[in-house]
Amino acid sequence: SAAYFEEGAFTGKHIVITAGPTQEAIDPVRYISNHSSGKMGYALAQAAANQGARVTLISGPTNLPCPERVERIQVKSAEQMLEASLQQIGEMDIFIASAAVADYRPSEIAEHKIKKVDGEEQMIIKLVKNPDIVATIAQHPERPFTVGFAAETQEVAQYAQAKLARKKLDMIVANDVSNTNIGFNSDNNAATIFWAQGSHDLDFMSKSNMANEILACIKAQLS
Ligand code: CTP
Numbered sequence: 001s002a003a004y005f006e007e008g009a010f011t012g013k014h015i016v017i018t019a020g021p022t023q024e025a026i027d028p029v030r031y032i033s034n035h036s037s038g039k040m041g042y043a044l045a046q047a048a049a050n051q052g053a054r055v056t057l058i059s060g061p062t063n064l065p066c067p068e069r070v071e072r073i074q075v076k077s078a079e080q081m082l083e084a085s086l087q088q089i090g091e092m093d094i095f096i097a098s099a100a101v102a103d104y105r106p107s108e109i110a111e112h113k114i115k116k117v118d119g120e121e122q123m124i125i126k127l128v129k130n131p132d133i134v135a136t137i138a139q140h141p142e143r144p145f146t147v148g149f150a151a152e153t154q155e156v157a158q159y160a161q162a163k164l165a166r167k168k169l170d171m172i173v174a175n176d177v178s179n180t181n182i183g184f185n186s187d188n189n190a191a192t193i194f195w196a197q198g199s200h201d202l203d204f205m206s207k208s209n210m211a212n213e214i215l216a217c218i219k220a221q222l223s
């Protein structure tokens, strides 16, 4: 049946997906992070597994259960997420970076809980740039088909296409996050997929439907 064919669209393929936020430690009890729920990445992992793929989900801290038939590797920081992603090099066909990676991390992690200081009304935490995980994978000699996401609040198409080129991605899924009804914590999303030769609009839909649309677009570009 058609359903059976669809379920096998990625049979024999290994898909690696990053998802969720990263947490960047300040001291043993504090961190810098963001509001990513991980829902889009987990929906992609579930959809890919349903379509026959072997799926490895490299996840930052979320409240979501591991999807069925998915192998999950849990990480906290961007550096750990990069290391886990690089471990899959040469063994993956497709890499999808849906994680909301912290762009910067504290330059050092205090060994002990930082104490308040009497009379100091301000404190400064020095941050350093994190490695770009999706760009590192896309520019590796053994690169898989590499898909990124772009969260933008303005000039969505222009910024997304610039990221596609700069990071040397095969595809990018661009989200307009200025609309607060969709995106980060929502069950729904709207986006546009860009690749070198074209684009495809995904109107407001569930993240589960969007996952299937993104996978269909990847499948079409692969073959
Ligand atoms: N990304 C990544 N590693 C980082 C930062 C981002 O792998 N250190 C990935 C995200 O998972 C996403 C894509 O890069 O797939 C774009 O992320 P985004 O935050 O939109 O872009 P940035 O390159 O970080 O640029 P900016 O936040 O300044 O817009």
Ligand code: CA
Pocket (backbone or CB within 6 Å): 101, 102, 103
């Ligand atoms: Ca960023």
